[in-house]
Amino acid sequence: MLGHNAMSALDELYQTICNCHKCEISRLRTKAVPGEGANNTEIMFIGEAPGWYEDQQGRPFVGAAGQFLTQLLKSIGLEREQVYITNIIKTRPPNNRDPLPQEIANCKPYLERQIDIIKPKMIVTLGRYSMGMFMPGMSIGQIHGTAVKKDGVLYFAMYHPAAALHQGSLRSVIQSDMLKIPDLLAELKKECEASHAQESHKEESQQLKLL
Ligand code: URA
Numbered sequence: 001m002l003g004h005n006a007m008s009a010l011d012e013l014y015q016t017i018c019n020c021h022k023c024e025i026s027r028l029r030t031k032a033v034p035g036e037g038a039n040n041t042e043i044m045f046i047g048e049a050p051g052w053y054e055d056q057q058g059r060p061f062v063g064a065a066g067q068f069l070t071q072l073l074k075s076i077g078l079e080r081e082q083v084y085i086t087n088i089i090k091t092r093p094p095n096n097r098d099p100l101p102q103e104i105a106n107c108k109p110y111l112e113r114q115i116d117i118i119k120p121k122m123i124v125t126l127g128r129y130s131m132g133m134f135m136p137g138m139s140i141g142q143i144h145g146t147a148v149k150k151d152g153v154l155y156f157a158m159y160h161p162a163a164a165l166h167q168g169s170l171r172s173v174i175q176s177d178m179l180k181i182p183d184l185l186a187e188l189k190k191e192c193e194a195s196h197a198q199e200s201h202k203e204e205s206q207q208l209k210l211l
Contacts, residue, residue: 009117010039013110017090022106025091031058035086035114042185044084044120045069046111046130048160049099055092060085065162069126072161072178084118086111088130099129108133115153121188123153124181127160145177147184154188156181 017034020026033050036059045061053063061069070080089099089107111133115123125131128140134155135143147156158178164171 013113017110023103025093028094029091030055032090033058033060034090035060037084038082039118041082041084042121044118045124045126047087047126048129049087049089050092051096060087064165068161068164075178076182086114088133124156124158126158131157145180
């Protein structure tokens with residue numbers, strides 16, 4: 001479980017997000033959608049923006065795309081509660097239009113704070129807007145299903161689950177990209193264990209030198 005401090009840091013952040021009126025669209029929302037899931041997880045999924053159902057419930061990915069995401073998670077043995085799910089913007093754009101650059105910029109500090117509190121080892125970007133934030137200038141058609149490590153975090157780009165609802169042929173592409181995640185996580189775990197072992201070996205040698 002996550003420490004009390006991180007829990008209250010997230011609660012505080014959620015309050016700030018729910019009271020945020022930096023963008024005009026905040027006046028149109030039913031509920032802000034900060035994010036949800038395990039706060040001590042190794043893996044964070046970042047989508048684009050809340051849709052109608054998310055705006056009604058204040059929860060991310062609860063509509064049709066969300067149901068597909070839930071299925072995808074199950075396909076790799078994960079429940080939603082075991083990962084953290086959020087979006088690059090926390091308010092639904094009217095008629096589900098694309099998020100504007102200024103809206104993305106206004107919400108960016110909230111996403112950065114979530115990453116800072118949860119400290120995921122792996123970030124899965126869902127769709128091109130989310131990918132663009134971490135892997136700018138790349139094309140989703142080219143890099144989906146591939147991972148890149150930056151500053152100790154592994155970024156993995158996927159098509160947005162909603163893409164499969166509009167373009168059926170992408171469904172199997174998304175499913176097979178998702179199936180790559182367990183091996184990537186296992187690899188990260190191995191690397192982590194190796195670096196811990198190296199650290200404790202260093203400490204032991206230092207203690208021996210002191211004796
Ligand atoms: N699409 C998104 O990008 N996020 C949601 O929360 C729902 C649909």
